[in-house]
Amino acid sequence: MSTKGKVVGIVANLVTIEVDGPVAQNEICYIDLKGVKLMAEVIKITGKLAFVQVFESTRGLYVGCETEFTGRMLEVTLGPGMLSKNYDGLQNDLNKMEGVFLKRGEYTYPLEKEKKWHFVPLVKEGDTVTGGDWLGSVKEGWIDHKIMVPFNYEGTGKIESIVSEGDYTVEDTIAVVCDSDGNERKLTMTMKWPVKVEVRSFRNKPRPFKIMETGIRTIDTLNPITEGGTGFIPGPFGCGKTVLQHSLAKYAEADLIIVVACGERANEVVEIFKEFPELDDPRTGRKLIERTIIICNTSNMPVAAREASVYTGMTIAEYYRTMGLKVLLLADSTSRWAQALREMSNRMEELPGPDAFPMDLSAIVSNFYSRAGFVYLNNGQTGSITFIGTVSPAGGNLKEPVTESTKKAARCFYALSQNRADSKRYPAVDPIDSYSKYLEYPEVTEYLDKTAESGWVDKVLQLKDILLRGKEALDQINILGDDGVPLEYHITYNKSEIIDFVILQQDAFDAVDASTPLKRQQYMVNKVLDICNDNFEFDNFEEIGTYFKKIINILKQMNYKEFRCDEFNELEKQLDSLLAERVVELESQAAAL
Amino acid sequence: MKTKAFQKIYTHIENVTKATCTIEADGVTNDEMAFVDGRPAQVVKISGKNITLQIFPGTQGIATDAEVVFLGKPPTLKVSNELKGRFFDAYGKPIDGGPEIEGEEVEIGGPSVNPVRRQQPSEIIPTGIAGIDLNNTLVTGQKIPFFADPDQPFNQVMATVALRAEADVIILGGMGMSNDDYLYYKTLFDNAGALDRIIAFINTTENPPVERLLVPDMSLTAAEYFATKHNAKVLCLLTDMTLYADALSIVSNRMDQIPSKDSMPGSLYSDLAKIYEKAAQFPDGGSITIIAVTTLSGGDITHAIPDNTGYITEGQLYLRRDTDIAKVIIDPFRSLSRLKQLVIGKKTRGDHPQVMNTAVRLYADAASARTKLENGFDLTEYDRRTLDFAREYSRELLAIDINVDIDTMLDTGWKLLGKYFTKDEVGIKQEFMEKYWVGSAT
Numbered sequence A: 001m002s003t004k005g006k007v008v009g010i011v012a013n014l015v016t017i018e019v020d021g022p023v024a025q026n027e028i029c030y031i032d033l034k035g036v037k038l039m040a041e042v043i044k045i046t047g048k049l050a051f052v053q054v055f056e057s058t059r060g061l062y063v064g065c066e067t068e069f070t071g072r073m074l075e076v077t078l079g080p081g082m083l084s085k086n087y088d089g090l091q092n093d094l095n096k097m098e099g100v101f102l103k104r105g106e107y108t109y110p111l112e113k114e115k116k117w118h119f120v121p122l123v124k125e126g127d128t129v130t131g132g133d134w135l136g137s138v139k140e141g142w143i144d145h146k147i148m149v150p151f152n153y154e155g156t157g158k159i160e161s162i163v164s165e166g167d168y169t170v171e172d173t174i175a176v177v178c179d180s181d182g183n184e185r186k187l188t189m190t191m192k193w194p195v196k197v198e199v200r201s202f203r204n205k206p207r208p209f210k211i212m213e214t215g216i217r218t219i220d221t222l223n224p225i226t227e228g229g230t231g232f233i234p235g236p237f238g239c240g241k242t243v244l245q246h247s248l249a250k251y252a253e254a255d256l257i258i259v260v261a262c263g264e265r266a267n268e269v270v271e272i273f274k275e276f277p278e279l280d281d282p283r284t285g286r287k288l289i290e291r292t293i294i295i296c297n298t299s300n301m302p303v304a305a306r307e308a309s310v311y312t313g314m315t316i317a318e319y320y321r322t323m324g325l326k327v328l329l330l331a332d333s334t335s336r337w338a339q340a341l342r343e344m345s346n347r348m349e350e351l352p353g354p355d356a357f358p359m360d361l362s363a364i365v366s367n368f369y370s371r372a373g374f375v376y377l378n379n380g381q382t383g384s385i386t387f388i389g390t391v392s393p394a395g396g397n398l399k400e401p402v403t404e405s406t407k408k409a410a411r412c413f414y415a416l417s418q419n420r421a422d423s424k425r426y427p428a429v430d431p432i433d434s435y436s437k438y439l440e441y442p443e444v445t446e447y448l449d450k451t452a453e454s455g456w457v458d459k460v461l462q463l464k465d466i467l468l469r470g471k472e473a474l475d476q477i478n479i480l481g482d483d484g485v486p487l488e489y490h491i492t493y494n495k496s497e498i499i500d501f502v503i504l505q506q507d508a509f510d511a512v513d514a515s516t517p518l519k520r521q522q523y524m525v526n527k528v529l530d531i532c533n534d535n536f537e538f539d540n541f542e543e544i545g546t547y548f549k550k551i552i553n554i555l556k557q558m559n560y561k562e563f564r565c566d567e568f569n570e571l572e573k574q575l576d577s578l579l580a581e582r583v584v585e586l587e588s589q590a591a592a593l
Numbered sequence B: 001m002k003t004k005a006f007q008k009i010y011t012h013i014e015n016v017t018k019a020t021c022t023i024e025a026d027g028v029t030n031d032e033m034a035f036v037d038g039r040p041a042q043v044v045k046i047s048g049k050n051i052t053l054q055i056f057p058g059t060q061g062i063a064t065d066a067e068v069v070f071l072g073k074p075p076t077l078k079v080s081n082e083l084k085g086r087f088f089d090a091y092g093k094p095i096d097g098g099p100e101i102e103g104e105e106v107e108i109g110g111p112s113v114n115p116v117r118r119q120q121p122s123e124i125i126p127t128g129i130a131g132i133d134l135n136n137t138l139v140t141g142q143k144i145p146f147f148a149d150p151d152q153p154f155n156q157v158m159a160t161v162a163l164r165a166e167a168d169v170i171i172l173g174g175m176g177m178s179n180d181d182y183l184y185y186k187t188l189f190d191n192a193g194a195l196d197r198i199i200a201f202i203n204t205t206e207n208p209p210v211e212r213l214l215v216p217d218m219s220l221t222a223a224e225y226f227a228t229k230h231n232a233k234v235l236c237l238l239t240d241m242t243l244y245a246d247a248l249s250i251v252s253n254r255m256d257q258i259p260s261k262d263s264m265p266g267s268l269y270s271d272l273a274k275i276y277e278k279a280a281q282f283p284d285g286g287s288i289t290i291i292a293v294t295t296l297s298g299g300d301i302t303h304a305i306p307d308n309t310g311y312i313t314e315g316q317l318y319l320r321r322d323t324d325i326a327k328v329i330i331d332p333f334r335s336l337s338r339l340k341q342l343v344i345g346k347k348t349r350g351d352h353p354q355v356m357n358t359a360v361r362l363y364a365d366a367a368s369a370r371t372k373l374e375n376g377f378d379l380t381e382y383d384r385r386t387l388d389f390a391r392e393y394s395r396e397l398l399a400i401d402i403n404v405d406i407d408t409m410l411d412t413g414w415k416l417l418g419k420y421f422t423k424d425e426v427g428i429k430q431e432f433m434e435k436y437w438v439g440s441a442t
């Protein structure tokens, strides 16, 4: 018999329940408010009192409301049919809800009960299987959706029976497995999994080494992220976190994108709802929505469900990773999740840590980031979850608990700078403060030597050097005045400006410039480095600025053109003749030739 | 405050603090309204039989034997067409001497719109002010505040925007408004002949501060009624949200909650988001647009109130006095409308985005030139041109007293670019240069 209880106390969405039996931490219960069932999660237990956070408004709740405990933690339902869906933070299908306004206590099934899927078995009777093994496959859109042995299947079992190829619903039994003790278990195409527990149905998790192409130059060229890597984007409001994440969602080279809108604006999600069904996936020619799952718990939706939303996203990502897919998980913004934790912790009158966040914030964040990664599955195939979250630091100050905790957990740091945003140098990723730890991985260097060109990482470091020297030169110019520094300083600064304007800056709203394939980035890096390594002669600093503005202008026009189209080639010729006007060969170089 | 026969009455208060009182009672529901000694109050905490009530006007003089009457319902507003042209207090009671409103009684602070039912905002709100229409275009369904110092003319600008916005209904939510400002709005709307589409919920400096907490929800409940039942284009003005947030902190401090940054409650983000996210474009054509005012103290936008607001709203508008031209301008640097992307270059001329960005970039160059000048360095010829450009740009486009249409703004933009800069310096896409460039051929 399941445990029952009665409401005895209410403060905002923290409700105290006196229980008549055993309850577990993180167990889900339903509070009955005059027939409307409000879902809640146990977050603390003291004796007979269970403290629960309610995933809904508690308005109208009163002492004595009956509560029923489910014996289960917060779970998601995994199976074919999740692709292209719009879920709330608790995996309710938002499209199945009636009316314009959300109703309390309305929970909708995340998959399609009636739909038949064409199942092709991959195992046969007598095969030995374990949790996460592939039983068969159905076509979910363009994805070969693997039907797997439930992750919670302990040890190994023998396939006792498996259905033949044909059409089945998610609830039909498709296989029966039997463990060594002779216990039979019927399997369907779905399974449930508690969101706060990592799915570990894989063989091992090596260090990531493959570059994930995102089409965003400041990432791919300067601070690349790997398949299975982690990164975060902190930045003051309005500096471009969401635009950058939307670009990633549109252009990154992944099989599946999961976008978690976590406590941010509804209108931004509407943008995805409206645009993704229209936009083409440049790689496959299909619509973007066909590789996207949206989890939408906007800022006005219940706070506790906001906390759940990132876990819901991660668990769905883990499910698809175990099928051998390359998943990109995006969360905007993880600060809102941390704030949800803070609100609950304050209500429970826990001892607060810095800025009133819970003491264990760092551990919670690290734990979450560690669920991303590149894995070898039990069958030797690979899968990955690349995770990129945004952070919204209070007051734009990066010395705050959420940024600091995340910095410890994530390997790529894409700091958005207010100054760059103010001068419309988008994306406002600061080239000097940002980093990708993956550039230090020998296996990544090796990978880039093979896939881009040999010595690629050295070229990247050269770019960074020039940027740094350019900044130093500018500082000197600002201190000493245009006239007060040697001409060389102006040239150094202007060379760094080429990198900034032509490689770093990228117009997210231009059809061509919005995404740059790696091959084209490679061309640009070489072109720009060549210019940076050239020697120029000028008589005065005003000439320098004017000349380099011309160069930048041509290169920018090229960015707006299709790679290698006639106009592009024409611009390249113009550029070359402009360069020929000023480039001088040093004697030593001339001698060497 | 007549009591009705079935209402439970209690007369034994256990506990009184500055803002709350606690009594023993049965069958009380969370968020329910009550009257304590005739003062409006709301249930904020239930612990067994102990009910904590927040008393909006404060607890001065509340005696332990004061009469407590529970109303059995959360705060409500009666909605109907009769609301139009009327002025109310924070509880929705008329303050204009007119009769009570007849209509359906709805709970304020109701549920959120299902995000998948929202439509994408796509209709421009023209204001005639180029600092807004050209650089920071507003769209119906948007939420945006003015970040302003208390001495800046934000009420005037907001009123101008409201009257030019072609809204079906304008709702003014005044929080901690001075009586003078209240009368300013009233007279202005009256003179503009707009009273029949105005609704106001006003808490003035003379009213208790905690009452303000009801004003946004009252305003937005009325807004939702018109936007969903009449498919109206509703514009909701909320001023001053800083005073609203201050009231939140008063309450949370008195309830002994652990404050986070700037002694604001840890839930400030969610509290503000719940209000601002009521802005929406509805499927049947109605919309709610929120224009708010958040006053800054000493221009500090890292303070928790503007900071959290900035993270919630779709941009922000800054006013600044430009001493060069002795006028107030919409500051192009920190001002931003996030939703402009949806309309500029699509509903407006194709060159709009590039003209806008280029002019702002060159205006930024002027700012660096000015810094150079202040630091005593010589200016280049380019620097001097940017400064001249900035002055004219400020006067002809940024000043808040501009009133022209967007095409004219763009033409003015091209005129200024062509007058002061070369083609290379402008760096706009070729197709637009060919079409609109009016400067010299190089």
Ligand SMILES: Nc1ncnc2c1ncn2[C@@H]1O[C@H](COP(=O)(O)OP(=O)(O)OP(=O)(O)O)[C@@H](O)[C@H]1O
Binding pocket: A235, A236, A237, A238, A239, A240, A241, A242, A243, A244, A264, A392, A426, A427, A428, A506, A507, A508, A509, B310, B311, B312, B336, B337, B338, B339, B341
């Ligand atoms: N790459 C870009 N190209 C052009 N404009 C951009 C770019 N990135 C950002 N912007 C501009 O900056 C605005 C704000 O960007 P965005 O919404 O991504 O900020 P944010 O960092 O997510 O802010 P918040 O923390 O408030 O959510 C956009 O509406 C757009 O006008």
Ligand SMILES: [Mg+2]
Binding pocket: A241, A242, A243, A264, A332
């Ligand atoms: Mg954002």
